[in-house]
Amino acid sequence: MRRVTLRDVAAEAGVSPATASRALQGSALVSEETLTQVREAARRLDYHPNAAAQSLRSARTGTIGVIVPDIRNPFFAEIAHGAERAAREHGLSTLLTNAEDDPVQQRQYIDLLASRRIDGLLLAPQGATADATLLRRTGLPVVFVDRVLDGFEAPSVTSDNEGGILRAVETLAAHGHTRIGYLSGPLSTSTGLQRHHAFLTARERLGLNADPSLIGFGNFQERSGDAIATQMLQEGHPTALLASDSLMTLGALRAMRRLRLRAGRDLAMIGYDDFETFELTTPPITCVIQQPERMGQLGIDLLWSLLCGTTPESIQLPVTFVSRESVCDAPHTHLREELS
């Protein structure tokens, strides 16, 4: 089954390939009549232009690469979705890849996408400065989304990590909690780092207990949230738990269930990022909500500006604090009340 080429279309329409090309691109320099003839011919032959030849010639692909660390994490699925929508509105298509939280895979995908001559890259990065060098050498226009990479200057769409954590810790403190267990993400990500830092700052400012067993480091995956919560609940004696992403929140909830501890009664719990069912668990989970779909969309908009030659400003989106029912008072607060 030989492929239909522009030559075939041109022959069918009785014009030269050059004219056919112009017609299909909607160039103004072609007569109304030949235009319709060429279009008709293309339709009849079911012509699909060869994108490889097009981009070889024009040095543009009309494709944006998107690299997320974990497509199964709903947060990043939303980002990908928002990005794809926005890209389509600009007439661009997206090449979505999933680095699976693996810096090596991330590097491979950067190489792959560079080979594919994407017009730009939307990246939720992980890893170290080595990757900044790699990234720089590709010469690609880059926009960061959610996370940024040290040592590489690029416009970014991030979210108010400090504000989100601060708000959560303040809320817990207001309920009398002083022993707050924090399930941190990896410090190798900018979000993990910022949130961790914000937690330390908030904790100090509010004079809360700084027992080191009240911080556990995970990898933003459910399993690590489970493991950290399990250990912490048995050894750190927290009266409240704060997780730094939705999957770790999920893991913590699973651990609590196993230990027969109920959020909102035996223990206060605040999650980061929403999850479809956090509203339907018992109790519904109080959490800090970001705007992942919007982040993806804005990321593409910034990239578009970049492609158009302007240097856009980075954007930091605000977070929302959604108070549901998983935050109870600290036990000693009850005591205090009973005594008074």
Added chain:
Amino acid sequence: MRRVTLRDVAAEAGVSPATASRALQGSALVSEETLTQVREAARRLDYHPNAAAQSLRSARTGTIGVIVPDIRNPFFAEIAHGAERAAREHGLSTLLTNAEDDPVQQRQYIDLLASRRIDGLLLAPQGATADATLLRRTGLPVVFVDRVLDGFEAPSVTSDNEGGILRAVETLAAHGHTRIGYLSGPLSTSTGLQRHHAFLTARERLGLNADPSLIGFGNFQERSGDAIATQMLQEGHPTALLASDSLMTLGALRAMRRLRLRAGRDLAMIGYDDFETFELTTPPITCVIQQPERMGQLGIDLLWSLLCGTTPESIQLPVTFVSRESVCDAPHTHLREELS
């Protein structure tokens, strides 16, 4: 910033472009010495081969197109993830696109991917026979995953929809339910159609109530599940609810919450597909579980066979029934017991 081409690498290594090309492909016909020299040169210059030129010349792209109806549905995110993993193992990369439950977008993506000269297509299709024609005309090797398209013969990886629904209905019937409300997916999808048919068959075989108000049609999205459940619970008087995918299950749970009905006590509930938190809701939700990641992986394996020239057999995966706590006895069962 001019791009580095094979010529540059060849010049740097002091050989011809042909030799450089051969060396970089690891051809056996090149001496050990020039091989390392070319590789070194490529590394030094940070050479990224131009995929457009490669595939223009070789008529292969090493890329598989994947079209899913809704990437935000965790079921399809898992499929995409499984597909990507498997593709990478075959040395292929994936171009993931999201049709957003829109046949028009699906068509656009088929065109787009055909233009990109993907080597094959993994498709979870929707829509009518018109799309079968379109698909056929692309001449692409296609494998269906999860769903199939009427009028287009292709290997597929599906799941035992009849078995899953049958098992769910039998379970409810065994608990004394005769008025089972069914939240159907769209009959324009093969899964929606098969499950609906299986529900009718099971219901008839078990002699259950066939009140038409006990079936509602949705679109596999949360909102439709909510709407259908809301109406059905107020007008159909079901004692049990069976939803046909996870998002509609979610919607039903939301509706029940609003109406202050609790699954496993006021009403039996069975979901289709698992959802991260169905285990953590109150009560945990009984459901039929599929194997989406495995479906994606097997889909790519079939496609690979297809690309290698063999015609693989279609695969139907079994489902698992996970009994949790959302299925209670029907009210009249209690009555009967009390009377006896």
Added chain:
DNA sequence: TTGTAAGCGTTATCAC
């Protein structure tokens, strides 16, 4: 083992 050269399908630059 290596080099030369043709050509993949398209678009851009010329002329006409």
Added chain:
DNA sequence: GTGATAACGCTTACAA
């Protein structure tokens, strides 16, 4: 308005 024609960067006969 339209048609030759040259290039884009690479692979692969074929020749050396």
